[in-house]
Amino acid sequence: MSTIVQKFGGTSVGSIERIEQVADKVARFRADGHNIVVVVSAMSGETNRLIALANEIQDQPTPREMDVLVSTGEQVTTALLCMALHKRECEARSYNGGQVRILTDDAHTKARIREIDDDRMRADLDAGRVVVVAGFQGVDENGNITTLGRGGSDTTAVALAAALKADECQIYTDVDGVYTTDPRVVDSARRLDHITFEEMLEMASMGSKVLQIRAVEFAGKYNVPLRVLHSFQDGPGTLIRVEDQSDMETPTIAGIAFNRDEAKLTVMGVPDTPGVAYKILGPVGNANVEVDVILQNVGEDQSTDFTFTVHRNDLQRAEGIMTRVASELGAREIRTDAKIAKVSVVGVGMRSHAGVASKMFEALAESGINIQMITTSEIKISVIIDEKYLELAVRALHSAFELDVEPVEG
Ligand code: ASP
Ligand code: MG
Numbered sequence: 294m295s296t297i298v299q300k301f302g303g304t305s306v307g308s309i310e311r312i313e314q315v316a317d318k319v320a321r322f323r324a325d326g327h328n329i330v331v332v333v334s335a336m337s338g339e340t341n342r343l344i345a346l347a348n349e350i351q352d353q354p355t356p357r358e359m360d361v362l363v364s365t366g367e368q369v370t371t372a373l374l375c376m377a378l379h380k381r382e383c384e385a386r387s388y389n390g391g392q393v394r395i396l397t398d399d400a401h402t403k404a405r406i407r408e409i410d411d412d413r414m415r416a417d418l419d420a421g422r423v424v425v426v427a428g429f430q431g432v433d434e435n436g437n438i439t440t441l442g443r444g445g446s447d448t449t450a451v452a453l454a455a456a457l458k459a460d461e462c463q464i465y466t467d468v469d470g471v472y473t474t475d476p477r478v479v480d481s482a483r484r485l486d487h488i489t490f491e492e493m494l495e496m497a498s499m500g501s502k503v504l505q506i507r508a509v510e511f512a513g514k515y516n517v518p519l520r521v522l523h524s525f526q527d528g529p530g531t532l533i534r535v536e537d538q539s540d541m542e543t544p545t546i547a548g549i550a551f552n553r554d555e556a557k558l559t560v561m562g563v564p565d566t567p568g569v570a571y572k573i574l575g576p577v578g579n580a581n582v583e584v585d586v587i588l589q590n591v592g593e594d595q596s597t598d599f600t601f602t603v604h605r606n607d608l609q610r611a612e613g614i615m616t617r618v619a620s621e622l623g624a625r626e627i628r629t630d631a632k633i634a635k636v637s638v639v640g641v642g643m644r645s646h647a648g649v650a651s652k653m654f655e656a657l658a659e660s661g662i663n664i665q666m667i668t669t670s671e672i673k674i675s676v677i678i679d680e681k682y683l684e685l686a687v688r689a690l691h692s693a694f695e696l697d698v699e700p701v702e703g
Contacts, residue, residue: 335366562625565592
């Protein structure tokens with residue numbers, strides 16, 4: 294008998310009809326003899342509705358009261374789902390985060406889980422009951438209600454799965470899995486049967502918004518196999534797991550990620566002397582602006598150009614800081630460009646395969662796309678290009694790495 298944690302997101306429990314459908318699915322798994330713990334989100338739109346109510350009273354309500362308020366959304370769905378299960382003669386009990394005792398720190402609205410007491414859940418499972426837990430919430434040491442940050446139900450599910458040493462944590466959502474790239478950009482994008490935690494983190498951080506990144510990190514850390522599936526369509530979904538060393542032929546590239554979130558700043562004609570990178574990036578870091586890609590050219594005539602990217606929302610702030618720094622450094626000018634895009638090929642297979650970068654650059658060259666910046670990590674190569682070539686680049690890379698072709702399993 295395996296233990297499975299199943300998480301249903303807001304759209305999956307967005308109406309009574311859908312809750313009944315979820316109940317059908319859960320009851321079926323239970324009838325198959327599995328131990329089932331269900332984690333639910335609030336009905337879709339509910340958390341936003343509650344936040345809007347709060348903001349009608351105060352722009353910045355205290356985080357403590359905010360948590361008391363927004364945690365109610367999830368409590369509603371736990372009870373409704375249990376009722377739907379009872380109607381199906383499936384024994385079930387609902388719990389909020391404090392009742393399970395999902396102990397968190399006291400950082401209201403962005404709390405971190407410290408510890409989970411699994412006694413109560415185990416007792417119910419042993420008695421044959423389905424356990425339904427409110428996602429996104431916990432309690433601090435003093436019994437105050439806390440929440441885990443937007444999208445936090447994914448993290449609740451993974452944390453419960455880790456605590457129960459569940460065989461699998463299933464995240465039911467409105468897509469049927471993780472794709473090689475965004476199917477809206479590439480028609481032939483394919484659902485992946487599996488992907489590693491590391492690859493998923495690289496894909497997710499760049500736009501495949503299927504899962505809360507924090508939940509993937511958590512699952513990787515505790516080695517909880519995570520499966521993304523469609524709530525109302527049958528199918529195997531995508532299994533996110535550790536790298537399977539027994540795979541004869543790991544595909545080199547798992548997918549192509551991209552985003553339009555970044556903007557580029559270039560400080561032209563800065564002196565080519567020790568400490569310049571620090572003088573430029575130090576104040577940016579102090580202003581809590583995150584820097585992503587950095588490029589410094591070889592100096593010529595004792596001066597050099599220094600380019601880096603930040604989130605587009607931070608461009609104005611970074612430009613302000615640079616204007617100050619530039620005059621201190623005696624730099625010639627500052628150029629900014631918000632019309633850039635970042636495209637990345639991601640895959641653990643590139644650790645053992647040479648030539649991924651050259652293949653990537655070849656494909657871009659053949660499409661006549663100019664590469665402005667390049668950055669690499671062990672399992673990812675990213676390029677910054679002109680935003681207007683983004684879709685062309687993604688398509689070219691998707692086909693160059695043969696991602697539209699179903700892999701032959703070894
Ligand atoms: N209901 C919360 C939100 O909308 C948590 C979640 O759905 O995961 O962010
Ligand atoms: Mg969600």
